[in-house]
Every structure is written in C-alpha cells, then in structure tokens.
Amino acid sequence: MANIPDSHPRKASLLSRQRIVEATKDGLLADSAMIAHGRGEAFDYLLGEKTTDSAKLAIKEVAARLIAAKNPVISVNGNTVVLAGKALIRVAAILNCPIEVNIYYRTDERMSKLNSFLENQKELLSQEDNPKGWNGDWSSAVMSVNILGKVGDGRIEGLEGPRSICSAEGIERADVILVPLEDGDRCEALINLGKQVLVVDLNPLSRTAKMATVTIVDEISRAAELLLEYTIKNNQKPTKWNNNDVLNESLEIIASNADI
Numbered sequence: 431m432a433n434i435p436d437s438h439p440r441k442a443s444l445l446s447r448q449r450i451v452e453a454t455k456d457g458l459l460a461d462s463a464m465i466a467h468g469r470g471e472a473f474d475y476l477l478g479e480k481t482t483d484s485a486k487l488a489i490k491e492v493a494a495r496l497i498a499a500k501n502p503v504i505s506v507n508g509n510t511v512v513l514a515g516k517a518l519i520r521v522a523a524i525l526n527c528p529i530e531v532n533i534y535y536r537t538d539e540r541m542s543k544l545n546s547f548l549e550n551q552k553e554l555l556s557q558e559d560n561p562k563g564w565n566g567d568w569s570s571a572v573m574s575v576n577i578l579g580k581v582g583d584g585r586i587e588g589l590e591g592p593r594s595i596c597s598a599e600g601i602e603r604a605d606v607i608l609v610p611l612e613d614g615d616r617c618e619a620l621i622n623l624g625k626q627v628l629v630v631d632l633n634p635l636s637r638t639a640k641m642a643t644v645t646i647v648d649e650i651s652r653a654a655e656l657l658l659e660y661t662i663k664n665n666q667k668p669t670k671w672n673n674n675d676v677l678n679e680s681l682e683i684i685a686s687n688a689d690i
Contacts, residue, residue, distance in 0.1 A: 473632040476684040484679040485648040493660035499606035517654035523571040530600035531579030588619035634680040647680040
C-alpha cells in the first residue's frame with residue numbers, strides 16, 4: 431500500500447484493512463476475515479470512529495472485572511491477533527493471565543500460525559520499556575504470558591463439534607473471559623456455564639453484545655489500548671453493571687449520526 435499521509439481522515443481504517451489483507455494472504459485468517467472486518471467498520475463509521483463515553487465506562491468496568499477475577503483469560507480470534515495482539519499481550523502481562531487463541535474456522539495450520547505470530551510479538555514486546563505508570567520487570571512479565579489454544583484439551587459445554595474446543599487451562603478453567611469479536615453461540619454457552627463474558631463488539635444489536643456480561647461497543651485496537659491504560663491505573667472496583675444502558679446509548683449515537 432502506498433504511503434498514507436497523516437492528514438488522511440481514515441488512515442487508521444485503511445491501515446487496518448491492509449493488515450487484514452496481508453494476514454489473510456499469509457494464512458493466518460480465514461477468507462471471510464475481511465467480511466467480518468468490513469461489517470465492524472460500518473458500525474464504527476456510524477459511531478463516529480471514536481471511543482464514546484459509554485464505551486470508556488465499559489472498558490473501565492472490564493478492567494475492574496479482569497483485575498478482580500481469580501482465573502482471567504483473554505481469548506482472541508484471528509482478526510483480534512492481527513489488529514490488537516500487541517496491546518492485549520501487554521494487558522495480559524500486567525494481569526499475569528494467559529491468552530488463548532480460539533477461532534471459529536479452526537485448522538491446525540491457522541492455529542499454529544496464530545500461536546507463532548503471538549510468540550513473535552512477545553519477543554518484540556519484551557524488549558520495550560515499561561508501560562507508563564507500571565513498575566516491575568517488564569521483560570519477565572511479557573515472556574511469562576502463556577499463549578494457549580494450540581492444544582485443544584478442553585471443551586465448552588453446550589457447543590458441538592470443533593467450535594466446542596478450547597484450552598483446559600484457558601477458557602475451560604476461567605471465571606472471567608475477555609472475548610473480542612466473538613460469536614453469539616459461544617458467548618451464550620459461556621454465560622450458561624456461569625462465566626463472566628466481557629466482549630468487544632461494534633454491533634450493539636448482535637447476539638454477542640446482548641448476551642455478554644459487559645459489552646464494549648468500540649473498535650478492538652482502540653479499546654485494547656485504553657484497556658491497557660485502565661488496567662495499569664487499577665483504581666476501580668466492579669460495579670452493579672447494567673449492560674443494556676451501554677447498548678442503548680450506542681444505538682442512540684448511531685441513530686443521531688445516521689439522521690440526515
């Protein structure tokens with residue numbers, strides 16, 4: 431892709447598209463990855479392509495619940511790995527929790543490539559300076575993040591076939607799961623198992639968004655960067671969260687931006 435000037439109003443969006451295209455060519459993503467990304471972009475456009483106040487509140491709530499969890503895990507699909515893998519590894523390093531690759535169209539080849547991609551990102555991130563406001567041995571914290579999913583030794587009760595496969599040390603064991611860009615059936619099954627499911631979904635009308643414990647209606651890379659900031663601050667406890675309020679506020683913003 432030609433160099434995009436910083437003045438271009440949709441530079442971030444164009445760069446994200448290119449990352450998805452390149453990752454698909456490299457075999458990390460299913461052919462439908464761009465369809466899913468484009469659907470999200472449409473909602474993001476209607477949200478003003480920025481993190482709304484209600485999304486910020488949801489991100490704070492997610493940070494608080496991850497910090498308070500006994501066995502938190504961050505579950506990622508292919509698009510999430512490509513668009514927000516680094517930021518989520520940083521969050522996992524601060525939380526001292528694993529990341530599990532869990533994808534809809536599961537193949538051994540894609541699972542291996544996504545795992546390797548995250549391991550390579552860990553190596554790069556371990557050489558960074560500490561995130562602002564965080565004290566400790568950053569290299570050790572990053573390298574201790576366990577990347578799960580390659581070995582499917584766990585099951586999600588309530589699902590059938592390959593979609594039920596998970597890691598016994600990840601999703602199966604977790605009490606709180608951050609699941610960016612998840613599908614509705616899996617979200618519902620996890621909720622039915624008594625787990626808190628924290629999702630990032632640009633579509634406030636989706637089954638995932640409606641079923642989740644907490645829904646962040648925001649683009650994944652923006653949300654992940656802000657989640658890192660709030661996790662480092664660690665200054666909020668979980669609240670009596672009303673998820674419908676966030677969904678309704680997001681719909682109001684979409685309606686107002688669509689009013690011509």
